[in-house]
Amino acid sequence: MMIRVAARLKGEVKADTLESFRRAGGIAYEELHHAEALRRRLAAEGAHPWRVEPGVSGQLLCAWNAFVLQAIGEHLLDADYAADPRTPGYVPPVTHTQVAACFDPVEHWTSLARQAACDDGFEFDASLRLPVDLPEWVETDPCPFPYLRGLQAATRTVRGYAEVALGELEAAVRDEDPAVRDDLRVLRRLAAKAATAADYAEGLLGDAPQDGPHEEIEQRLQRSLETYHHLGQLVAMPALISAYETGELDLAAVGEEGPAVSAFDPWFLTSPRDREHWKADPRARRAIEELWAGDPEPRIIRDIQRQIDAARRAGAVSHARGADGELLGGFHVCPWAAVYEVHREIDVHGRRLRPGQQFTVDVYLNRGTFVRKILVGTFTATTRVDYAKER
Template sequence: MSAVATSTPGIMTRLRAMATGEVSAATLEAYRGAGGAVYDLFVKAEHRRSELVAAGKTAWTMTDSEHSFLAATWIAYSFQTLGDAFLQADYDADPGTVGFVPPVTARQADLFYGAVEEWLAAALRAQGDENFVLPRRIPVPLPAWVEVEPCPAAHLAAMMAACRTIAEHATIAVADCARAATDDTHKAERAMLQGELASLTSSSDYAQSLYQSSHAPGSALHERMETTIKAAIEGAFRLGQLAAMPAAITEDRNRRQNRTSTGPIRALPLPGMPGFDLFCLTDPHAAPHFRKDMKAQKALGYLWSRDPAPEATLAIQQEIAAALARGDISYAKDHRSQQGRCYYCCPWGAIYHVDHEVEIDRNRLRPGQEFAFDVSAEPLAEGGPFKRQIAVGNFFSTGETDYCDENR
């Protein structure tokens, strides 16, 4: 039987949680308790779609508000389902600390739960306002997966459970979409939906089969299941949106094509060559400030003088520039000021937000993640290698400025 937190955790539960470093799940419990409204609305949306199809409407002839209602409800439902799955899977795996979860589980569940309110509000608005149109472009990506090695067994269980539910409802949505449009007007779009559905169903079934037959999987098999089931969840989430708003299929395809057709990015001059910019790795929003700082100029001079392969460093910077030009990434902004942010260490590179899945310097980056290009000569002082890496993580504001030079 599944464990459910129904009362305040007792002293023994608190002691066990403290011993294992777990944190209170009180906020997550509040989110889960509020989820009843999401599930009720999802049932209404499913019923409404059936009514519209029965009345002869297709996913292409519904009104903007009807599309918005179905799409927003689907998004809120998917987020709620994922958050609930992560919370419940941890309780099932460790009944002795119900009411508490590991910090990584809290972060992951909070990312999903935190996105519910916006879409629930949009769905309710669309339900009551026939002129309402979603202000955001469909399809929206899932929030980023919280990266942890190894992936906790409870997280894998949560993803398996959530995928079964989300994929099942995505299948129903695609079937309704195809059933309503019987002529050849939108044959290509229907074929795309059905093809993507077949692909994600195959991936989900394969991962579920591996999971059920592997009682103690090794790290390689565990990682394979994790990668496969994440892709299936992302595919089902996307497909449910497109089935609710199929006009976005063509727009989405065009955006993808535009992202792959960006022209070549101008090569950056190497140190010592004409046109070389000492601040070429610095966030362009912060560069004017640092150009006036003599200490920053000295620190960058030291950095470039110690770089054993500046062509490799600039090649990664050009990959970033190309991804920015394609629209795969954008400058991450401070939530309050809406200004760009930079990494606190020399060379003070920009912090980027991943908008579409992209690979930079052999790092696979997912929508919702943030990263910075971390370049440093500091490891050389301890006999280590010159550092040039894509640093992925949650970046917080700080008043510190690290010049990372030899006189530090």
């Protein structure tokens, strides 16, 4: 009774269904064990990873995906339980939603791994784009501290397995094929990108109290997990590497445009549709001046907008429209940043954005810390207005 009362007061929900899926999903670790044994056998036989049967690489890839999803879900649950022993079996709604999204595909990938193991000619559905992404991250503000610890633990686990798998792949290749060398360079760059994000998050988190820069940590841990997830799939199926796209746009190739470094325009994030309206509002002028006065590194936000501008010129994003076809304009909070729709997968400020998503740039002060965030969601027209610079 006391546990239920404590959980209700904290706004937590029961995790009994998640625990059932955790138990069932334990078979993902069996498939990972089989995949590791397969990789060792291939190495002993001198098999070239780029030339194995489709069923072999398919088994390795599917087992990897099942493992990563199961590991993330379990670490999120365990971190929440450890943070508050008073409410075992209960978790915040954001944790419940994220864990469910991770556990749900585990059965599918485990089934595919087993199918591939008994079919040398195994093929994926032609509509499946590999490597696949992780499930959508649940948006939450503020992010619960135990949730960060769970992401941290999951990143450590996934990183360890990914780095071992990459090392084994490199050790298995002994030829001088230029294409193979190019592929390995792609994998090493991905590993470096994932490791840097993880290490930076570790440095920000450390043994910090619960009032640390949660959003910055969360974004880096998510980015690291996403990259390791892709890395493991590419290691399992090297044939995917040559066609792999990270989604990062080459700003130099499309031309860098944006606010001049010497003349900072406080309205550069603001939706072009509404910019003149806000410029004519004295309260809005004061709010935006106070907001940017709190930004210790304006270069960062300019770079974010340059990425978006480059993506627009490349046709990867456009200004978002509502269900009625009308432009949505800007987010309702100062600096009333434009809302965009994604047409081609890209990375903006370390956040992977997928076709069909809508996003905006959210900036504000949080207890003296300047926050820059890519906010993904479903945006609709509203009459709400928020002039606050601090949240």
